[in-house]
Amino acid sequence: xxxxxxxxxxxxxxxxxxxxxxxxxxxxxxxxxxxxxxxxxxxxxxxxxxxxxxxxxxxxxxxxxxxxxxxxxxxxxxxxxxxxxxxxxxxxxxxxxxxxxxxxxxxxxxxxxxxxxxxxxxxxxxxxxxxxxxxxxxxxxxxxxxxxxxxxxxxxxxxxxxxxxxxxxxxxxxxxxxxxxxxxxxxxxxxxxxxxxxxxxxxxxxxx
Amino acid sequence: xxxxxxxxxxxxxxxxxxxxxxxxxxxxxxxxxxxxxxxxxxxxxxxxxxxxxxxxxxxxxxxxxxxxxxxxxxxxxxxxxxxxxxxxxxxxxxxxxxxxxxxxxxxxxxxxxxxxxxxxxxxxxxxxxxxxxxxxxxxxxxxxxxxxxxxxxxxxxxxxxxxxxxxxxxxxxxxxxxxxxxxxxxxxxxxxxxxxxxxxxxxxxxxxxxxxxxxxxxxxxxxxxxxxxxxxxxxxxxxxxxxxxxxxxxxxxxxxxxxxxxxxxxxxxxxxxxxxxxxxxxxxxxxxxxxxxxxxxxxxxxxxxxxxxxxxxxxxxxxxxxxxxxxxxxxxxxxxxxxxxxxxxxxxxxxxxxxxxxxxxxxxxxxxxxxxxxxxxxxxxxxx
Numbered sequence: 293x294x295x296x297x298x299x300x301x302x303x304x305x306x307x308x309x310x311x312x313x314x315x316x317x318x319x320x321x322x323x324x325x326x327x328x329x330x331x332x333x334x335x336x337x338x339x340x341x342x343x344x345x346x347x348x349x350x351x352x353x354x355x356x357x358x359x360x361x362x363x364x365x366x367x368x369x370x371x372x373x374x375x376x377x378x379x380x381x382x383x384x385x386x387x388x389x390x391x392x393x394x395x396x397x398x399x400x401x402x403x404x405x406x407x408x409x410x411x412x413x414x415x416x417x418x419x420x421x422x423x424x425x426x427x428x429x430x431x432x433x434x435x436x437x438x439x440x441x442x443x444x445x446x447x448x449x450x451x452x453x454x455x456x457x458x459x460x461x462x463x464x465x466x467x468x469x470x471x472x473x474x475x476x477x478x479x480x481x482x483x484x485x486x487x488x489x490x491x492x493x494x495x496x497x498x499x500x
Numbered sequence: 501x502x503x504x505x506x507x508x509x510x511x512x513x514x515x516x517x518x519x520x521x522x523x524x525x526x527x528x529x530x531x532x533x534x535x536x537x538x539x540x541x542x543x544x545x546x547x548x549x550x551x552x553x554x555x556x557x558x559x560x561x562x563x564x565x566x567x568x569x570x571x572x573x574x575x576x577x578x579x580x581x582x583x584x585x586x587x588x589x590x591x592x593x594x595x596x597x598x599x600x601x602x603x604x605x606x607x608x609x610x611x612x613x614x615x616x617x618x619x620x621x622x623x624x625x626x627x628x629x630x631x632x633x634x635x636x637x638x639x640x641x642x643x644x645x646x647x648x649x650x651x652x653x654x655x656x657x658x659x660x661x662x663x664x665x666x667x668x669x670x671x672x673x674x675x676x677x678x679x680x681x682x683x684x685x686x687x688x689x690x691x692x693x694x695x696x697x698x699x700x701x702x703x704x705x706x707x708x709x710x711x712x713x714x715x716x717x718x719x720x721x722x723x724x725x726x727x728x729x730x731x732x733x734x735x736x737x738x739x740x741x742x743x744x745x746x747x748x749x750x751x752x753x754x755x756x757x758x759x760x761x762x763x764x765x766x767x768x769x770x771x772x773x774x775x776x777x778x779x780x781x782x783x784x785x786x787x788x789x790x791x792x793x794x795x796x797x798x799x800x801x802x803x804x805x806x807x808x809x810x811x812x813x814x815x816x817x818x819x820x821x822x823x824x825x826x827x828x829x830x831x832x833x834x835x836x837x838x839x840x841x842x843x844x845x846x847x848x849x850x851x852x853x854x855x856x857x858x859x860x861x862x863x864x865x866x867x868x869x870x871x872x873x874x875x876x877x878x879x880x881x882x883x884x
Contacts (some may be wrong), residue, residue: 341843349848356815356845356868359875362848363834370838378841 303333305475306385306411309494313409313467314338318380321345322406323367324387328355331362343379345370370394373402379405386435386492388412389445395457402463402499411494416450416487419473435492436474451487458497468498512562513540515606518639524601527792530626537640538606539563542582543590544576545646553588554637554647555597556654556661562605562780563597565601566590569848571605571777580861587870593650600661601636601868602785607687611712611780612804619782623709628785630657630793634664638672648672648879651873655679655858656825657786660793662694662846666814667795667806674883675813675876680822680858682829683836685795685805690823692732696725701782709781722780723771730770735854739763742837762836776812796836803836810837813879814844815864815872819857845872 303311307330314320317323318340318431323332325344326349334340344362346352355362363370363484366412367384368391382396391397401408413435414420423431430440437447451470459463470490477494478486486493519533526532541561555578556567566582568575582588582595595608599607603627617624641649652665654822659681666676667777700706703721707714720732731739741761741850750760759765764862799805814837817867827848837844849865850858860867 298852343843349850352846353864353868356847357864357871359871359878361845363814363838363841363844364848365846370835371754373835373838375839375841 294360300435303329305471305477306492306494307333307470309469309471309477310383310385310409311337313496314340314381314383315452315493317341319378320381320383321379322383322385323371323375323390323401324384325355325360325362325457326351328358328362330383330385331355331360332358335360338408366391367397367400371397371404374400376402377404377406379401381405381407382393383409385409385411386413391447394447398457398463398497399461400446402497406498407418407466408497409494410454410497411456412449412494413452413467413492414451414487414490418488419491433491449469450482451490454493454495455483462499464498464500465495466498469494511872513538513606515539515565516640517641518636524632524639526626526632527629528627531639532601532608532626532700535601535608535636535638536606536612537598537601537608538603539596539640540565542566542595543593545594545644549646550648550650552592552641552644552649553651554641554649554785555582555588556637556652556658556663556665557597557791558654558656558658560726560783563599564605565595565597568749570775572603573739577859579744580859581758581866581869587866587873588653589873596640596644596646597639598640600633600657600786602633602782604779604782605682609779610709610785620712621683623781625781625785627788628663630660631668631791631798633789634661634668634798637661637665638669641672647876648674651675651677653677653679653877654681656681656855657790659825660790663795663806664793666812667799668808670807670810670812674880675815675873677815677817677872678830678833680819680825680830680855681833682825683780683796683806683833686691686829687793690791692728692824693791695728697784697787699724699728700784706780707791707857709784710782717775718780719772719775721770721771722775722778722783725780725783726774726778727767727771730767732824734853735823735852735855737821738854738856739854741852742766755883798844803832805837807837807842808839809843810840812842814842814870815846815869816846817858817868818846818848819851819853819855819862819865820848821852822857824855847873 320340320342322344336377345365352364382401420431470486516537523531523533566576599605602609608620652662659678662678693881700721703718705716706718746762748765796803818827834846847868
């Protein structure tokens, strides 16, 4: 098989956390799947029926050459084609902040997936706040590592913003993981704690 | 069944006589049978009969995919892709390619003798569709004892046949690879075909389609049809790179209408060599079949409905400089497949070679195809 055994490189922290949330044999759509590292891991480790959507054509072609089912597309325009409940999990990792209409994207995720897993950099992290307070310039951190004029991130939010939006949309937060700058994940913490000490966050969502 | 004299058995490769017991029901309402089907195979059918790959050829292609063409004595048209160790690996797969219905390389077409009259069909040959071509291929598979294809693959009109296969016989196609094609022929595509057909029909040697009986051949008309079509297979960039404004065998312009530019000379050559291997009436019939193709219309206007419930794995491929079957048309197929949550991959290959890129050396295309087929083959083994 062209899909190799799990790659020798460890998965990016948030991808490893996402992978833990996915159940065995699930139908999975990874939106913004990049080079397909997470998909490959899920297929090998959890025997999922995995599909991907990726914006960069080079990324797509690399994925397909590795035997993954991936199409070129983006979260803003290509999710609406899919029928409701087509997948068990729809994954959006580190992509929400780069979408044009994050609210519609989140609604689409939970229309086509029974569950959605969303990870994003937390703009409420204390380092971000401190940077803006003391320097007065757009913060740059480990996860937000590009200057304001070159970043694809157009809709950054804080953990609290995201929780509020979920409330507004009637979305159930099944799990929230807060990941600190040293890649340690914490669950069971308050929104307030995650918003201050989480450099990024991973949410498992569903809609009743 | 009589075979007509212009098409000796050597052109056909292998030959099947189909539709003897039950004729082929054509979309136009006519029945055809028995009819001949010329085809070629490469590799070996495995014991489980699970490794068959059907290659569907394009408008002017034929069954000689990976072996010398008996008419032109040129190598097969897809030797870059089909052979031992190549993406369509003949050490692993049993490859079948048949000449399309209406063709002129062994499969019954307008050049053949109508058993009812003892004369060549000419324009009495029934008008055929992509659906008819595919039904005829399905009869060939029945004849060969192949219940399910591992893969149906083809570019351009071949891609249309692949889509038709996946839609009409979803349970018989494990994987489908429609390349550089569309789910319907656009107005622009129909327009180009009409130019070609008018060129043929304007040639006095066409004799209202009866040229065989009158011992003539509309060479000039068919050559012009080919020249016009050939331009649509190339990109402006590719033409410019190949020829620019270079002059042919002369230092300066001669103020006349000879083929002064290299591009003219090239097109004339393309036209004149084409008439040596192709039948003008076949060209009319096959272009018409492409014009009629509209998979959505056949399913109440919804392309997604054509693939409802499909379990076939799809890989769609397009090329950036293909303006005959542009990426936007290929993407419509992807969107329809997404709408039924089909297993689909879609690659757009960066190439400046135009529509013909699917026939040429495009390493990224070949790498993605290899990856898709290998993964599909592994999945096929697991379901076997």
